[in-house]
Amino acid sequence: MVSLQLESRTVVVTGAAQGQGAAEARMLAEAGARVIATDLAPDMPAGPAGAASGHAGQLLYRQLDVSDDSAWAGLAGWIRSQGWQVNGLVNNAGITQRSRLLDASVADLLKVHEVNVAGSMLGIQALAPLMGSGASIVNVGSVAGLTAHYPVAYTASKWALRGLSQVAAMELGPRGIRVNTVHPGFIETPMTAGAKPEFRQATVAETPLGRTGCVEEVAGVVLFLLSPLSSFVTGAEIPVDGGQSAHGGAKSISDALR
Secondary structure, eight states: OOOOOOTTOEEEESSOSSHHHHHHHHHHHHTTOEEEEEESSSSOOHHHHTTSSSSSSEEEEEEOOTTOHHHHHHHHHHHHHTTOOOOEEEEOOOOOOOOOTTTOOHHHHHHHHIIIIIHHHHHHHHHGGGOOTTOEEEEEOOGGGTTTOSOHHHHHHHHHHHHHHHHHHHHHGGGTOEEEEEEEOSBOSTTTTTSOHHHHHHHHHTOTTOSOBOHHHHHHHHHHHHSGGGTTOOSOEEEESTTTTTSTTHHHHHHHTO
């Protein structure tokens, strides 16, 4: 069996209380990494707690508001005090807002941007100084960042995250730090649990694999991008969406002509 070579590597995962973040933390611990799981809760939530024992690696929890630069500075200072180097960062924390274009406010736009874009930038700024050559950053985008998805604040934030990721890949590449983005489609998480049935049905209809995804399917790609197995991959954008973004709207046309 091929190893992901993540043993003893220190990886920070944001938004790790549930859903994709919790799955990433668990799978990283299973692969032998030292995982620093972060989220808003003051104490370790049930998701990371379930992965805290019985694995080859180590899972620790720290409270973190990703939109607060002083909180990031505190996390970086704590990691430095432990004598650890950061080998990986997963900017997974994100929020959504479903207002359509003509109903959205500037406040809606800024609120989502603060977490989904500024939070990722602050994380990179705080932890890159603790990274050496071979470190890897994975930003979690969305199929909304590849399409004209209707919730305008969320979509705009994920398109902006793409730009941030590409600049980071260019700027940090000379230091041997890789930056890549994954773009999940409809993944079964607490965030998507409240989606209207019509939205779910329409999304599955536009997905060539004909189903929704699970958190482990996203986490598996994230782990690959964190590992030395992807050592010459940077600036990449990988959809994990069952093919939803690949056909550019042609699927409904094809289906109509069957």
